């Protein structure tokens with residue numbers, strides 16, 4: 001059979017991502033259908049993870065994205081080594097993602113409305129928050145204040161970056177201070193929690209928004225369910241820390257499927273005066 005030339009050609013013509021198996025319902029989905037559905041399973045609604053590049057493309061107006069401080073890099077202040085030195089891990093993450101750090105922020109628009117936008121890249125060390133991520137969230141909040149534009153941040157994170165120790169934990173206070181200043185000036189902040197949003201990111205800026213949105217079934221929490229069960233010695237209720245559970249308990253404002261997110265943001269932005277606050281003097 002292997003000697004038949006047409007067979008070899010046929011095999012070559014089928015790219016590996018033509019069909020994708022949904023990890024939730026097991027359906028085999030045509031790759032293009034999945035793309036048309038913004039990487040949401042058409043059979044069961046499972047939200048496949050997406051990169052920061054794809055998130056930007058799905059959320060902002062085409063060609064409106066203008067990234068800022070893309071070259072900002074972490075330093076190894078503690079000389080941290082676990083399975084390998086921290087600088088090696090950073091270099092590997094940079095090669096894998098084509099990014100210098102886990103957070104990206106900049107200017108863009110949604111259906112013509114100017115916003116300051118930021119997104120975490122989960123594939124860069126689990127979207128963990130070190131000094132650079134904290135600094136970029138802070139700068140995004142300051143920029144939103146300066147420009148009088150709403151701030152939108154998309155989270156996907158394993159939490160604080162242990163490789164930066166106390167310096168990473170400090171980012172929780174720093175980002176929340178910047179967001180408090182934005183709020184005091186009359187600014188508006190929308191946070192979008194995607195699967196998973198955990199640890200120090202949940203415990204700081206991701207839940208400190210005027211409006212907190214999550215994607216369906218996203219895990220949003222501080223410590224993981226196993227750690228909590230081990231601590232309190234009790235079985236946790238079904239669906240614990242999932243978006244639907246948190247909405248019921250009043251921790252979220254909305255659950256929005258990815259296919260409706262852009263339209264929902266656009267609608268929300270219409271309720272915010274333009275500019276969201278008077279631009280400050282340092283604004284150009």
Ligand SMILES: [Zn+2]
Pocket residue numbers: 022023024025026027041042043044045046
């Ligand atoms: Zn599915």
